[in-house]
Amino acid sequence: MIVAVIQARMSSTRLPGKIMLPVCGKPLLEHFIDRIKYSKTINKIIIATSIKKEDNVIVDFCNKKNIMCIRGSENDLLSRYKMAADETQADIIVRLTSDTPLLEYNVIDEVVNTYIQNEYDFVSNCYPLPRTYPDGTNVEVFSIGILNEMYLHAKKPSEREHVTFYVLMQPEKFKIFRVDNTRDISNYRFNLDYELDYELIREIFNNLYKDGEVFLLEEIIEFLEKNPNILKINSQIDPYKGILESFDEDIKKGFKKSDNFFMK
Numbered sequence: 462m463i464v465a466v467i468q469a470r471m472s473s474t475r476l477p478g479k480i481m482l483p484v485c486g487k488p489l490l491e492h493f494i495d496r497i498k499y500s501k502t503i504n505k506i507i508i509a510t511s512i513k514k515e516d517n518v519i520v521d522f523c524n525k526k527n528i529m530c531i532r533g534s535e536n537d538l539l540s541r542y543k544m545a546a547d548e549t550q551a552d553i554i555v556r557l558t559s560d561t562p563l564l565e566y567n568v569i570d571e572v573v574n575t576y577i578q579n580e581y582d583f584v585s586n587c588y589p590l591p592r593t594y595p596d597g598t599n600v601e602v603f604s605i606g607i608l609n610e611m612y613l614h615a616k617k618p619s620e621r622e623h624v625t626f627y628v629l630m631q632p633e634k635f636k637i638f639r640v641d642n643t644r645d646i647s648n649y650r651f652n653l654d655y656e657l658d659y660e661l662i663r664e665i666f667n668n669l670y671k672d673g674e675v676f677l678l679e680e681i682i683e684f685l686e687k688n689p690n691i692l693k694i695n696s697q698i699d700p701y702k703g704i705l706e707s708f709d710e711d712i713k714k715g716f717k718k719s720d721n722f723f724m725k
Contacts, residue, residue, distance in 0.1 A: 463573065464505045464551035465497065466542050468624075469559035470535065471515045475654050480559045481518060482659055484666045489653065490522060492666070493562040496675050500566040502573040505549050507531065508559075509541040537621045543612045546605055553577075554608055556601040556624060560653040562662060564598050565677055572640050576602040582635040583607065583628050586642075593641040597651025597658075598678065601625055607635075646682055650695050657695040664691050 469490065471478050481488040487495075498506065507529040510516045516532070523530035531548050533541040546554055555573060557564070568586065576584040585601040586594045607628060611620070615627035628635045653662060669676040669684060685692045 462504050462549065462551050463502055463553045463555060464507060464546065464549045465500070465503045465555040465557055465569070466545040466551075467493075467506065467508050467557045467559050468538055468541065469508050469510050469516075469519050470513070471518060472511075472513060472535070473560075473654070476656060476659065479653050479659065480562075481522070484562075484663050485670045488522070489562040489662070490519070490559055491526070492670075493559060493564070494526070494528065496562070496564060497557065497566050497569060499675060500569045500573075502570045502577075503555060505529065505551075507545045507549055509533065509538070509545045511535040511541075536618075539612055539615055539621045539624050542608060542624055546608055551605055554603055554605065556603070558599060561597045561599055561651065562653060563651040563665065563678075563681060564600070565675060568594070568598055568678060569600050572600040573602055575638065575640050579638065580636065581638045583625065583637045584640060585625075585638075586640040588625075588629055589632070589637065589639060592639065592647050593645040595646055595649035595651050597649075597653070603628070646678075649682065649685065649692070650698060651681075655695065655698060657698065661691065661694040664694070 469480055471481065473479050480490045484492060494506065497503070508519065508523050509531055510519045511534065512532045513535055520530055520532065529549065531541065531544045533544050542554065542556070553573075553576070555569065572584055572586050583601070583603045585599070586592065587599045587601070603625065611625070611627045615621055617626070620627045629637065650658070651662065652658060665681055665684065669680055
């Protein structure tokens with residue numbers, strides 16, 4: 462059973478309620494689900510949100526759209542993934558984040574198939590750096606065995622919040638592989654963290670979206686190449702600010718400074 466576990470919450474400090482912001486008459490979370498449900502490798506989709514009252518809107522959305530949903534700790538996302546995997550009896554977990562509404566099913570399938578056809582512990586298209594896919598098209602794949610190991614042994618706040626850091630920080634122990642695009646398009650940023658990100662994503666949807674169809678990554682790139690002013694909207698944002706802040710939290714909790722293996 463291959464399960465896509467999508468972490469989602471309303472309480473973003475940089476852009477509150479971002480995943481439910483409207484674009485082309487739908488919340489971005491709905492667009493995201495629509496774009497990934499065409500995957501040929503994923504068997505189930507489940508949303509993993511928090512028990513906070515403000516995330517009731519996500520649960521209501523899932524109930525309305527008949528999407529599986531579990532609720533758990535706000536900050537211990539690793540425990541949420543464990544809950545979601547147990548609920549769905551997952552064998553393979555596809556980690557997705559709801560703030561990547563431009564991710565498409567083809568990218569997911571390429572990463573999943575790479576995992577299935579090889580004997581890696583962890584496969585993604587984003588780590589270790591340098592990546593060739595844009596930030597905001599992240600896919601991570603690992604087994605239930607690896608998830609259980611992370612759940613039992615990950616202690617640092619960064620490892621509990623960012624789910625897979627326990628594996629990424631131990632390349633000598635785990636077989637880690639990064640899937641690359643045919644050309645390096647990592648200069649593009651499609652992640653939804655700030656108002657400027659929302660402006661860019663809204664422009665892309667307004668120009669490319671057609672009801673009942675999925676526009677592809679190559680179409681997005683072609684559109685932005687023809688419209689460089691739109692590309693510049695969020696070009697000055699530091700994509701790793703949140704990650705670096707989580708490492709600072711580790712130090713505050715008494716852990717040694719992490720060796721940023723995946724950021725080399």
